[in-house]
Each structure stands twice: as structure tokens, then as C-alpha cells.
Amino acid sequence: MRPRLHTVVHLCAAVLAAGSLGATLYNGVEQRGAALAFGVLIAVGELTRRNGTRIREAAPLAAAGSLSYALLGETAGRPTQHGAAQVVTVVLAASLLGSVPHVGRGGGPALDPSARRVLTVGFAAVCFQPLYNRGVFDGWGGPAHALLLLALLCLTALCDAVLAAALAHSRTGWPFLPTLRGELRAVPGIGAAVIATGAVMALGVAVVGLWALPVFSVPLLLAQLSYRRYAAVRATYRQTIASLARATEIAGYTPAGHARRVAGLSRAVGRDLGLTEPELTVLEYAALMHDIGQLSLVDPVPDGATAVLPVTEQRRIALLGGAVVRQTGVDPRVAAIVERQADPHREQPLAARIVRVVNAYEEKSREGGPGGPLTALEELRLGTAGAYAPEVVEALARVLSRNTEGAREHGGRSWRGPRTGLSDPGRGWVTHG
Amino acid sequence: MEALPARARAYVACVTVPALLCLLPLVPGSPVPPPGGARFSWWAVALLAALYAGCEHLARSRPAAAPHPGGAFHPVLLAGAFLLPPPAAALVALPGALLLPVERRPYPARRLWRAGRLVLAVWAAGRVHLAVGGREAVADCDVPGALGTAGAAVLAFCLVLTLLDGGFPAPGALPRGRRISAPAAWWRLFLRSLAPITVHGLAGLMMALLWRSPYGPVAALLVLPPMGVSWWAFAQYHRERAAHQATIRALVQAVDIKDGYTRGHSERVGRASMMIARELGMDDERVEVLRFAGILHDVGKLGVPTRLLTKDGPLTPEERRVIELHPEYGHEMVRGISFLGEARAAVLHHHERLDGTGYPYGLSGGQIPESARVVAVADAFDAMTSNRSYSRARPVPVALEELRRCAGAHFDPRMVAALVRAIGRAGWHPAVTADDPRPAGGDTRPDAVPGPVAPAVGRPGARR
Numbered sequence: 001m002r003p004r005l006h007t008v009v010h011l012c013a014a015v016l017a018a019g020s021l022g023a024t025l026y027n028g029v030e031q032r033g034a035a036l037a038f039g040v041l042i043a044v045g046e047l048t049r050r051n052g053t054r055i056r057e058a059a060p061l062a063a064a065g066s067l068s069y070a071l072l073g074e075t076a077g078r079p080t081q082h083g084a085a086q087v088v089t090v091v092l093a094a095s096l097l098g099s100v101p102h103v104g105r106g107g108g109p110a111l112d113p114s115a116r117r118v119l120t121v122g123f124a125a126v127c128f129q130p131l132y133n134r135g136v137f138d139g140w141g142g143p144a145h146a147l148l149l150l151a152l153l154c155l156t157a158l159c160d161a162v163l164a165a166a167l168a169h170s171r172t173g174w175p176f177l178p179t180l181r182g183e184l185r186a187v188p189g190i191g192a193a194v195i196a197t198g199a200v201m202a203l204g205v206a207v208v209g210l211w212a213l214p215v216f217s218v219p220l221l222l223a224q225l226s227y228r229r230y231a232a233v234r235a236t237y238r239q240t241i242a243s244l245a246r247a248t249e250i251a252g253y254t255p256a257g258h259a260r261r262v263a264g265l266s267r268a269v270g271r272d273l274g275l276t277e278p279e280l281t282v283l284e285y286a287a288l289m290h291d292i293g294q295l296s297l298v299d300p301v302p303d304g305a306t307a308v309l310p311v312t313e314q315r316r317i318a319l320l321g322g323a324v325v326r327q328t329g330v331d332p333r334v335a336a337i338v339e340r341q342a343d344p345h346r347e348q349p350l351a352a353r354i355v356r357v358v359n360a361y362e363e364k365s366r367e368g369g370p371g372g373p374l375t376a377l378e379e380l381r382l383g384t385a386g387a388y389a390p391e392v393v394e395a396l397a398r399v400l401s402r403n404t405e406g407a408r409e410h411g412g413r414s415w416r417g418p419r420t421g422l423s424d425p426g427r428g429w430v431t432h433g
Numbered sequence: 434m435e436a437l438p439a440r441a442r443a444y445v446a447c448v449t450v451p452a453l454l455c456l457l458p459l460v461p462g463s464p465v466p467p468p469g470g471a472r473f474s475w476w477a478v479a480l481l482a483a484l485y486a487g488c489e490h491l492a493r494s495r496p497a498a499a500p501h502p503g504g505a506f507h508p509v510l511l512a513g514a515f516l517l518p519p520p521a522a523a524l525v526a527l528p529g530a531l532l533l534p535v536e537r538r539p540y541p542a543r544r545l546w547r548a549g550r551l552v553l554a555v556w557a558a559g560r561v562h563l564a565v566g567g568r569e570a571v572a573d574c575d576v577p578g579a580l581g582t583a584g585a586a587v588l589a590f591c592l593v594l595t596l597l598d599g600g601f602p603a604p605g606a607l608p609r610g611r612r613i614s615a616p617a618a619w620w621r622l623f624l625r626s627l628a629p630i631t632v633h634g635l636a637g638l639m640m641a642l643l644w645r646s647p648y649g650p651v652a653a654l655l656v657l658p659p660m661g662v663s664w665w666a667f668a669q670y671h672r673e674r675a676a677h678q679a680t681i682r683a684l685v686q687a688v689d690i691k692d693g694y695t696r697g698h699s700e701r702v703g704r705a706s707m708m709i710a711r712e713l714g715m716d717d718e719r720v721e722v723l724r725f726a727g728i729l730h731d732v733g734k735l736g737v738p739t740r741l742l743t744k745d746g747p748l749t750p751e752e753r754r755v756i757e758l759h760p761e762y763g764h765e766m767v768r769g770i771s772f773l774g775e776a777r778a779a780v781l782h783h784h785e786r787l788d789g790t791g792y793p794y795g796l797s798g799g800q801i802p803e804s805a806r807v808v809a810v811a812d813a814f815d816a817m818t819s820n821r822s823y824s825r826a827r828p829v830p831v832a833l834e835e836l837r838r839c840a841g842a843h844f845d846p847r848m849v850a851a852l853v854r855a856i857g858r859a860g861w862h863p864a865v866t867a868d869d870p871r872p873a874g875g876d877t878r879p880d881a882v883p884g885p886v887a888p889a890v891g892r893p894g895a896r897r
């Protein structure tokens with residue numbers, strides 16, 4: 001069997017780490033004070049890592065510290081002598097040390113983030129240290145040096161994004177380009193703060209010495225704190241929306257778990273069609289609440305199956321649902337999707353098409369018994385003339401086939417499994433940097 | 434133009450004049466020599482001023498619900514105070530503060546006020562920094578010295594800002610009795626602003642150090658992205674939190690719409706639960722959770738057919754059994770919301786009774802979670818003091834007497850005593866919610882709500 005991409009990445013990282021370790025052991029550690037200070041900073045940054053908060057950079061301080069060590073040219077005016085091998089060794093040792101409590105809590109070492117860290121830091125260090133030690137950058141004094149560091153860091157961030165997207169693609173089969181686009185769109189947030197802090201720390205240490213490390217990490221810590229709170233309130237909000245969505249199930253209008261399944265599958269289809277992360281969130285909320293209009297009905301629809309109702313009735317329920325969603329103060333885009341889920345697909349926004357197709361698939365496959373999924377897909381393909389958008393049906397077919405393959409490989413885990421479960425933080429694994 | 438009280442106008446003038454005096458040494462040929470030497474680069478002033486105005490403009494163009502505590506881009510101003518002579522540093526704040534739009538009328542006065550207070554604060558910070566010898570520390574890259582002197586300057590900055598804010602004559606002065614003393618209010622404001630301004634001061638110091646270094650202003654600019662990102666995340670946090678609360682309110686309103694008679698009931702039970710929790714000396718976090726428990730206790734009624742909820746007159750045993758499912762429906766709905774904590778148990782058990790005759794599980798005594806015992810008392814109290822399809826509102830003292838009578842059998846005597854104490858002290862003022870023009874419940878409610886007068890259900894404190 002051909003080796004999977006993530007295995008190759010892990011192997012590369014392991015080879016780089018082992019080589020650096022060997023070289024450092026052979027040559028000894030230069031400038032132990034600086035190495036120790038940066039090591040402590042990275043370890044502390046790792047200690048503040050919180051996985052499962054669905055934010056891109058789970059340990060921004062550690063990332064900024066490692067990058068600034070890779071790009072360190074001077075300490076308080078004296079040139080440094082450490083090479084790229086020492087940078088990788090120090091970063092690796094400090095990261096491992098900092099993740100000891102995390103492993104102790106049963107979190108398990110996260111292989112993907114570690115491999116990414118080693119490879120990106122190695123890239124930055126290999127680009128900078130040998131050339132700098134050889135004096136190639138001597139002409140780049142003053143502001144030009146700052147710009148050089150910035151350019152190198154941006155290049156490193158680009159490589160990191162490509163690596164992250166490739167790992168996600170290899171692990172889950174998500175299409176590569178939209179994933180890469182999502183990774184790149186996340187850079188202006190905490191990613192920019194990490195890049196800027198990495199550059200500022202390297203320059204600050206060059207100007208005032210190691211004092212710069214504690215002082216210059218304060219703004220990044222503040223940013224990390226703000227991001228955590230934002231991520232926490234977002235997680236809470238998501239739980240509340242999911243509960244609101246279950247009101248229809250409890251009231252007996254829809255079968256149990258319907259909203260959750262439609263949301264999970266809609267997200268997968270949306271990802272396949274290249275929606276970005278914010279769009280996916282809107283899609284997921286809309287899918288969760290797509291049936292909420294039924295709360296306004298006097299009598300429940302049999303089995304909550306709206307896909308078999310007359311079109312006018314479907315539209316009426318959709319409009320009622322939009323009105324309810326508008327009242328809840330959720331993003332107005334969510335209400336717009338819920339409202340237009342029963343329109344002909346040519347007039348619908350993409351997210352509404354997805355919700356319509358996935359909802360119809362879920363209802364039809366549930367009725368169909370064992371052969372239900374296949375029959376349902378076939379019905380949707382035949383019915384695409386007016387109601388169901390063909391490109392969405394094809395995306396759905398791709399997602400389903402991928403998940404059946406994946407289910408075979410990963411021991412029966414399908415899209416209904418815990419990875420797409422609503423409150424499961426594990427789904428965001430690719431976003432932990 | 435909205436009239437500004439004369440006192441406020443005078444105050445703005447009192448701030449503007451000294452601010453102008455601070456800037457006076459910059460005028461060529463002025464009688465006052467600028468302190469700290471006349472040697473500085475106008476380029477630096479222009480660059481910092483443009484940076485400040487640009488950042489503030491960017492921050493305003495983003496829709497943000499709440500401003501960052503202590504202003505968004507003070508680091509730029511403080512970096513100016515650490516680099517330039519005080520009058521020049523004060524000038525940095527001027528264009529941004531004067532030119533950027535203000536939200537409310539009267540515009541010129543508000544702009545003058547904003548500019549005046551910043552100019553004075555930056556000038557004071559620069560003056561203090563100069564006096565304690567911070568310039569040399571920054572120039573020599575002596576970090577401990579620079580930290581100490583910057584700390585002194587930040588203290589001065591914060592002091593001037595909060596003093597000016599605290600001195601502003603309050604519009605529509607509060608009644609004498611309720612106003613807390615001015616020094617205490619100022620002290621609270623000062624403590625609240627000190628931490629964020631200290632972080633801003635640290636960032637400003639980093640900017641100043643890098644600005645003076647061979648790497649120049651380019652490197653100094655790189656200090657700002659983390660501050661900007663943290664400001665952005667902070668604003669997003671507030672936006673999302675507001676949206677979350679709106680959603681919870683909508684969840685509750687959905688119940689209220691189904692069950693017309695309980696309009697405002699959820700909010701009031703939340704309020705009463707909060708009063709009991711406070712009275713029992715619970716910490717703030719738990720009080721907040723219990724408020725949510727009260728607000729959401731009947732959310733399961735969403736699952737009960739509307740016909741039963743609005744039925745007039747007595748229910749058949751079959752119908753009663755259906756309605757009695759609502760705690761379990763409610764728990765099923767909220768059990769996935771982790772921040773609710775013990776409020777979820779309260780939703781499930783708020784109809785249990787101490788003697789074990791309640792539902793859904795017939796728990797008794799200490800088996801019933803404490804949160805549920807709190808909500809049970811609050812729920813019964815509000816049910817008695819507001820109109821229902823099966824009973825009319827009773828006066829508060831009668832309801833409390835009824836609760837005391839049932840304490841021990843139905844209700845936890847501790848909770849009842851706490852409610853009696855809390856209401857005895859603060860009274861019962863059910864808030865009128867903004868979207869509900871009618872007076873919401875309470876014993877004073879007039880008969881504005883048309884409703885059939887059904888005979889009270891035999892059991893005391895009986896609720897559906």
C-alpha cells in the first residue's frame with residue numbers, strides 16, 4: 001500500500017529531529033544562556049496549550065518563541081553562533097518538556113502539531129541561520145533586517161498552512177484547496193499576532209538582550225486570553241443552538257437526532273464544495289434549525305418528513321422557521337438560509353441548497369430501511385430537475401462514498417460517528433497548531 | 434442639537450484650556466521653552482499621529498459591540514510619551530481625537546472633550562517620564578530602569594484619565610440616597626483601568642525601545658498586531674456573548690408564547706431564584722447559574738401540546754400526566770449545554786417535593802438537588818403572585834404565608850426563609866421587560882389580562 005501523506009510528514013519530521021539532535025550532541029550547545037531562556041519560554045508556552053478549543057493556534061506563545069529563536073541573529077548587540085540544528089533541538093526538547101503535564105492528564109502527545117512545529121521551525125532556521133552565520137545578510141542592516149525577518153516569517157506561515165492543509169487532506173479526505181484557503185484565511189487573526197511577535201522578539205532580544213522575552217510576550221498572552229474567551233463563548237453558543245434545535249424533536253415534530261445528523265452531513269458536503277470555516281458555521285446553524293418552523297404548526301407533520309409535502313406548504317414552514325430564527329438573534333444569514341430552503345434550487349444560495357438536499361436525503365434514507373441510502377440518493381438524482389441542485393447531490397454522493405471507505409478503514413466510523421458529533425471537540429483537531 | 438448642561442460645557446472648557454496650554458511650547462517663538470529640549474523630529478510626531486488616527490479609524494470601522502477597556506490604541510500614545518518631549522507627545526493624540534467621528538450629539542463638544550482629556554493625560558505621562566529619567570533608560574536599553582520609569586508614567590496617565598472622567602458632571606444626577614460617594618466611584622474606576630493601561634504601557638515601551646534601535650519605526654510597528662488581534666477577539670467575545678443571551682431569551686420567549694398566562698414568569702422565577710441564592714450566601718457564579726435555572730425551568734413546556742397548556746379549568750388525570758412530563762422534556766433539551774451546570778438538575782427536579790410526593794422521580798429530602806429546591810420555591814412563589822388560568826394572583830404576604838405553611842412538606846424551609854428574608858428587605862419588584870408593555874405580574878397587577886376566573890386548585894401551591 002502506498003504510504004499516506006501524514007506518515008511521510010511524520011517521517012520527515014522525525015528524520016530532521018534526529019539529525020539535529022545528533023549534530024547538536026556532536027557539536028555541543030552554543031550560548032547556553034540564550035538557549036535556556038528560549039527553551040523556558042517555549043516550554044511555558046506549551047504549558048498554556050489548550051486543545052479542543054477550536055482555535056487555530058493552540059499554543060501561540062510557544063510558536064512565536066520557537067520562530068524568534070530560529071531567526072535570532074544577535075543578543076544585546078553580540079552576534080549569535082547557534083546553528084539550525086541547535087534551534088530544532090532546543091525547540092523539540094522544550095516542546096516535549098512542556099507537553100509532559102498534558103500527556104500526564106491523558107491528552108496524549110499530538111503527533112501532527114509536533115511534526116508541523118519541527119518542520120516549520122526547521123524551515124525558518126535553515127533559511128536564516130546558515131546564511132546569517134556566513135554573513136550573507138550583512139548588507140541588510142537596520143530596517144531592512146526587520147523586513148527580511150518579516151518576509152521569512154510570512155513564507156514560513158505559508159509553508160505551515162500548506163502543511164496543515166495537506167495533513168488534513170490526508171487524514172480526512174477533505175478537498176485540499178478549500179482546506180488550504182481556510183488555513184490561509186485564518187492567518188490574519190492569531191497567526192498575524194504570532195508572526196509579528198516572532199519578529200519583534202528576535203529584534204527585541206537583539207536590542208536589549210534576554211530581558212525582551214518576558215516583556216515582549218505579554219501582548220501575545222493577552223491576545224491568547226482574549227481568543228480563548230471568544231472560543232469558549234462560541235462553544236457555549238453552539239451548544240445552545242443545538243439545544244434550541246432539539247425543541248422540535250422533543251415536541252414530537254421530528255425524529256430524534258434528525259437535526260444533528262442533517263447538520264453533520266451538511267457540514268461535510270459544504271466542506272466538499274469548498275465553503276470556508278465561517279460559512280460552514282452559518283450552514284451548520286441553519287441545518288440545526290431548519291425544521292424549527294414546524295413548532296408553529298398546529299399538528300405535526302407525519303414523521304417530520306417535510307420533503308414529501310406540497311411545495312407551497314414546504315415554503316410556508318420555511319418562512320415560519322425563518323421568522324423564529326430571526327427572533328433568536330442568531331446571524332441573519334442563518335435565518336435567510338432557513339427561509340429559502342424550499343425555494344427552487346436556481347434561486348437558492350448554496351447553503352440553502354445543501355440544507356435542502358441533505359434534509360431530503362436524511363428523510364428518504366430513513367424511510368427506506370436497509371437499502372434506503374442508495375435508493376434515496378438515486379431519487380435525489382432523478383429529482384434534480386427543479387428541487388435538488390445536481391452539484392450538491394454529487395457532492396453528497398462523494399461525501400457518502402468517502403465515508404463508507406473511511407468507515408471500512410477506521411473500523412466502522414462513518415459520518416454519523418463521533419467525529420461529526422455536535423459537541424465533539426475532536427473534530428477540530430486539524431485546527432490545533 | 435441636544436443641549437449639554439451648562440456645567441458640562443464649563444467642564445469641557447476647563448479641560449480644553451489647559452490642554453491648549455500644554456501644546457503652547459510647540460508654537461515657534463512661544464515664551465515657554467519646551468521641557469526636555471526642543472530637539473525632536475517632526476517626522477516622528479507626524480508618523481505616530483497618523484498611526485494613532487489610522488488605528489483608531491480601523492478599530493471603529495469594524496462593528497464591535499463593546500469598546501476595549503481603556504481605549505484601543507493607547508500603546509501608540511504612550512510610545513510617543515516615552516520618545517518625544519511632552520508637548521510633542523500630546524500633539525500625537527490630537528488629530529485622531531479631533532477628526533474621528535463621535536457617535537452622539539453635540540459633536541464639537543464631544544470631540545473637544547475627547548481630545549482635551551487625551552492631550553492632558555499624554556502630557557502628564559510624558560512629563561513624569563522625563564522627570565524620573567526615563568529617556569536615558571530607553572536610550573541605553575536599560576530594561577529594568579525603563580520598566581520602572583514607564584510604570585511611573587503609566588500611573589500618571591491612568592490617574593489623569595480617571596480623574597478627568599470621574600470629575601465629569603453626571604447628566605441627570607441620581608437621587609442622593611443611591612449615589613455612591615465620588616471618591617469611592619473614582620477609586621473603582623482607577624483600579625479597573627489600571628490593568629489594561631499597564632499592558633498598553635508595556636506595549637508602548639516596547640515600541641519606544643524598538644523605535645530608538647537601529648531597526649527603527651518598522652520594527653516598532655510590529656508591536657501593534659498582537660494588541661489589535663486581542664482587541665478584535667475581545668470585541669468578538671462581547672458580540673457573541675450578547676448573541677448568546679439573546680438566543681436564550683428567545684428560547685424562553687418561545688415558551689411564553691405557547692403558554693400565554695406565564696408571560697414573564699420565567700424571568701421572574703429567575704429573579705426570585707437569584708434573590709434566594711444571594712440570601713444563602715452563594716458565590717456570584719452559582720447565583721448566575723441559579724438565575725439561568727429559574728429562567729429555563731419551564732423550557733420543557735415547548736414539548737407539551739399548546740392545547741393543554743392553555744386549557745381553562747381543571748385537567749383530566751391523563752392531561753395532567755402529559756403536562757407533568759415537562760421537566761423531563763426540559764432536561765432533555767438543556768442537558769447538552771455545559772455552562773448551565775447544576776441548573777440542568779434544577780430543570781429536571783423543580784417539581785419534586787421534600788416529602789417525596791412530587792414528580793418526575795418522587796425524590797425526597799436531601800435527594801433533591803439544592804438548585805432544584807431553590808427553583809421550586811421561586812416557581813411556587815411567582816405562580817401564586819401572578820394570574821393563572823386556574824387562579825388569580827394573591828398578594829405577596831399571603832403567598833409567603835402559604836409558602837411557610839408548606840415548608841418542610843413541599844419546600845425546603847431554608848429556601849423559604851431565605852426568600853422571606855430577601856423580600857422583607859428588598860421587596861418584590863418584578864421587572865417589566867422591554868418587549869412587554871404590560872406590567873409584568875406581581876400583586877399589584879390590575880385586571881388588564883382578560884382571563885376566566887377558574888376556581889383555585891385544591892392543593893396549596895399547586896402549579897402546572
